[in-house]
Amino acid sequence: MKLKALFIAATLVLGGILLSGLDAVHPFGVPGDVAMDEYFLDHAMEERSSENVVTSIVFDYRGFDTLGESAVLFTALCSVVMLFRKGRK
Amino acid sequence: MRKPLSLVARTVCDLFAWFLIIFGVYVIIHGDVTPGGGFQGGAIVGSFMALLLVAHGGDRVLEWVKASIYWIMLFVGLMMFIGFGLRGIPEGAFFYNFLAVPHDVAKTMAHGLIPFSGTIGVMDIAVGIEVAGGLTVIILSMFRGIVLHDFADSRKETGHDG
Numbered sequence: 001m002k003l004k005a006l007f008i009a010a011t012l013v014l015g016g017i018l019l020s021g022l023d024a025v026h027p028f029g030v031p032g033d034v035a036m037d038e039y040f041l042d043h044a045m046e047e048r049s050s051e052n053v054v055t056s057i058v059f060d061y062r063g064f065d066t067l068g069e070s071a072v073l074f075t076a077l078c079s080v081v082m083l084f085r086k087g088r089k
Numbered sequence: 090m091r092k093p094l095s096l097v098a099r100t101v102c103d104l105f106a107w108f109l110i111i112f113g114v115y116v117i118i119h120g121d122v123t124p125g126g127g128f129q130g131g132a133i134v135g136s137f138m139a140l141l142l143v144a145h146g147g148d149r150v151l152e153w154v155k156a157s158i159y160w161i162m163l164f165v166g167l168m169m170f171i172g173f174g175l176r177g178i179p180e181g182a183f184f185y186n187f188l189a190v191p192h193d194v195a196k197t198m199a200h201g202l203i204p205f206s207g208t209i210g211v212m213d214i215a216v217g218i219e220v221a222g223g224l225t226v227i228i229l230s231m232f233r234g235i236v237l238h239d240f241a242d243s244r245k246e247t248g249h250d251g
Binding site: 066073081 | 174190209
């Protein structure tokens with residue numbers, strides 16, 4: 001019981017130290033470097049002539065991310081089919 | 090869920106299921122100019138099979154539908170997507186947009202048949218085909234699993250009496 005209280009106190013102290021350090025890394029709620037989103041909004045139309053900036057980010061600037069999303073969909077599909085397949089008795 | 094719904098519900102389903110497909114295809118192929126895209130339109134097209142299963146019951150739909158068509162759609166979409174990504178490697182980088190038309194050319198409509206946003210429009214269609222096939226396969230196999238589960242339960246209960 002004493003050990004448990006010690007563990008809780010240590011967790012609180014260590015967590016407080018780490019959380020206060022997190023505030024020094026980046027202040028909470030303050031926007032960071034806005035160069036990237038300003039670049040997308042300014043150049044997406046003339047570079048890729050796609051009116052939908054979201055689509056031009058999803059399929060062009062971050063196409064590799066979309067490839068990962070397709071892999072996630074495929075993995076989910078494989079697991080569903082594997083779970084519900086007709087098993088041999 | 091396996092019995093068909095009433096005549097009114099089935100008629101409304103028969104009328105509106107095709108407009109659902111049309112709307113989904115519209116969202117897919119206009120993904121680069123309107124809100125939406127491949128994933129969203131593919132989900133709309135995939136809900137077609139859920140509507141059919143609810144309205145007509147599993148017994149009638151499952152003997153009519155072929156799941157292999159949707160597997161083929163899944164793989165064709167995935168291969169198109171990866172293939173157009175790999176095609177960009179000789180031009181510069183993986184997923185490089187080698188088909189994109191500059192905006193001043195696109196405004197004069199001098200670029201011909203290809204989508205003016207280049208591979209964005211093509212990949213929209215590819216991902217739409219993939220997501221539509223994949224979600225339909227998920228719905229069908231989950232429905233088959235539920236039916237199988239019902240059968241297994243009833244058989245187990247009758248078997249335990251003896």
